Amino acid sequence: MTTRDDLKRLARCLPTGALLTSVEEMRPYECDGFSPCRRLPRAVALPENEQQVQAVLKFCHQARIPVVPRGAGTGLSGGALPVEEGIVLSLARLNRIIAIDPVDRCARVQPGVRNLAISEAAAPYGLHYAPDPSSQLACTIGGNVAENSGGVHCLKYGLTTHNLLELRWISADGEVMTVGGTGLEGPGYDVLALLTGSEGLLGVIVEIVVRLLPIPPHARVLLASFETIETAGAAVAGIIAAGIVPAGLELMDNASIRATEAFVGAGYPVDAAAIILCELDGLTEQVETDLERVRAVLAAQGALSVRVSHDEAERRRFWAGRKAAFPAVGRIAPDYYCMDGTIPRRHLAVVLRRIGELAAAHGLAVANVFHAGDGNLHPLILFDANQPGQLEQAEALGGRILETCIAVGGTITGEHGVGVEKINSMCLQFGHDELLQFHAVRQAFDPDGLLNPGKAIPTLNRCAEFGAMHVHGGQTLYPDLEHF
């Protein structure tokens, strides 16, 4: 129970006005990008530096107050959803770029720095920070670390976890620690890897050193259209099988193409069943060689048309549609629910067909736009929350889609995280013993379970109540999916 007295003492850890306790002030913090779930915390703390974060954590540890860390709140799985008796710890005010080091090609930043701001600061040196989630204008690097965010370019340049050198973080009891180092590896167990993607359950990150990479001197995008989504899926597999690692390889279906065209006019062929965007980057000579090889694959896979960007403006225009796809879909339906399963690429065509069948059975439409090169699907389930029962239908459909992903050897989340959204699906993906092991790991970091409770790792009780059976080795509730 968080008392008034607790809040008074908490306020003393912070500058004046940096502890929000009124409903109006806390309203913006009641949810993140996963808007169906909303809840008000007891307070929102807005520390400005590491010492204040530490003071807040020490106090909450001593008073047994749950803490929900939060970046920009752009997460899509409810990872920053407040807990009733707890506080939200916003890292947004720790927003300084401490140093850009062009010589050692790294940036030392605070967690509240926006993802894109790092690349902007590094650009004068010809460098950039590679992971680029679609929310990169707004999302913070601290949030990226917590979620192990991906993005359009992670096929070639990796996820957040591949682009970190060092993390400075504070444990639930207020101990400041540093893992990794300015070299490429740190001593002891790889705690840096474990913290990355731990969704705020293991510690609060207060400083991050990211790797910076040279901006590729040359980049071109191919835009290919297809008569069916299956042939587009086969073309994606064909490009990878040809030994090419594109900088980005994205697929959009007709519903997404139409929505984006109406929204930004990127010049996509609205009659195509699907399009592929394939970006190649590097030295000019390398890009030109790869371009010819990709053209050959696309032709062999029966592409209806192939366009290649001729200059930077055209390249950006090709991408503009993809980057605006989510808001564009947001315009054609009152609500949408974004899924995030990942599957082995060879099952793309069959899973996409299955999603279509499931959607029809639930009486809902789905738009598909996703990181095809990674096999990371983002089916957007369209619905209207004001129509009774539609939210429940959308959630049910989402659950079925994730079961399909698991059934073909995939995963329930490729980059958006588990949060509260997919906590039940975790019971499908992992068995009893794995969940116990996760809880043991958590206990090693936070024995009282004060950091972001109720997220990411379900309790065994919850799984029992959910009634889920672990889908093991493809043995699922849906045996007809086994032969996928």
Next chain:
Amino acid sequence: MRTEDQGLWLQEQVREALSRAESLYISGSGSKAFLQTAPEAPCRRLSVEGHCGLVEYEPGELVITVRAGTPLARVEALLAEHGQMLAFEPPAFGPTATIGGTLACGLSGPRRPYTGSARDFVLGCRMLNGQGQRLSFGGRVIKNVAGFDVSRLMVGSAGTLGVLLELSLKVLPRPECELTLSFDGTAEEALLRMSEWGRAAWPLSALVHDGERILMRLSGSERALQAAHRQLGGEALPMASTFWHDWREQRLAWFQDETPLWRLSLAPTCPLPALPGTWRIDWGGSLRWFKTHASPEDIFLAMARVGGHARHFRGGSVSLRHQPLPVPLQALQQRLRTAFDPYGVFRVNPALNQILT
């Protein structure tokens, strides 16, 4: 490829050791035993070598799943047949090295700064924890953020957290061509030039200094490599693949003596610390091989000053092999170990013990 599933037998061994309060020393073929200090008695060796074979490999997925005891050389040969490779270029340190041992030791070769480390390529694993439970983490897909990233934690944990049974690894296409260029320069000059090259988007796949010259490996299409060569200059090195193999496996003469060899991880342009000894530079400056009779304490102090860290790799005998960790982090590592192996079945080799207790 020889195939044998000894998963159940291994599980029995762990359970038996648990019930008898015995200690197990997890081992592959022993090719990298020099990284560890000899096991303390009483301690039984648990060999994972017999648990081997391919589980799944679809070249188009860029993912391979193999049992931990599979020889590294077999995995690499199979990938090569399909024009693919383990892009972290692991050193084997002997023909018998297993894939499980390779990942448990977490070593990466000269390609590491440009394509990624051993742990970067791990997508999932099956393992036995200290309670003999068979667990599965991660998966066989490129992107997966469900649950804590235990698979990557296992990399470099040297058999102290559990028995690796099966690994799913991301693989990459082999480059169409490779070209190695040689440039004259001292080690000090090398650090500066490596940094300059690293800031431009050259298709680098290795950058080392072998004591006399800088060697730069480039990977890509023939046209791209020719264009890069024209602009970069340098002499093309003949028999380059032999050089890289010998460099990675530490077969070059410099590596072949009994002076203690240290492995230093630090910022790429960090000046060479003022300690007596000789140097080789790897990973574009981020990794330094240091042959010295300097005391471990002096080395650790010099490293701590520049935010790096050191570990004794092989040769000679030294009193400490690992740079001590700050107390809170050391305590956390110990708790993590307990989380996986609460009854201490897996013997912590004394070298690692310096970190863990």
